[in-house]
Amino acid sequence: MDLDFHDFMSDIVKVFELVGVAILVVGSAMSFASYLVQLVRGTPRLAAFISLRATLGRAILLGLEVLVVADIVRTIVVEPTLESALGLGIIVIVRIALSFAIDVEIDGVAPWRKQGSGRDDA
DSSP states (O other): OOOOHHHHHHHHHHHHHHHHHHHHHHHHHHHHHHHHHHHHTTOOHHHHHHHHHHHHHHHHHHHHHHHHHHHHHIIIIIOOOHHHHHHHHHHHHHHHHHHHHHHHHHHSSOGGGSGGGTOTTO
16 A cells, blocks of 8 residues: 555545544534433523533634635645635635634633633633
8 A cells, every 4th residue: 555645645634524524523512412411400591501502612713723624725735726725715714704703602701801800711
């Protein structure tokens, strides 16, 4: 089995993509399972829903981070073309917008306001 560098890096990218998707799927499933457990234990519906949104948002953010790693490796090592670099740029911009929106949804405050918001978890 003769595996050259390009094929090896392509396989690495596939592994990162698989891990990123697995994080999204498993994280989502765990978030919903936790939500159901909280409801069964008598946690108020709103509190359980807020917890669901936070854990689901964190799973999405982590999965996106890993998928961006795959895109970076693909762009730099596997397909170093101007077209793939532009595609990566668009992906990163969309990921930044999603991260910002999800972060605000989870914390209820803009990232630059966390320090002065009086919240202990910032």
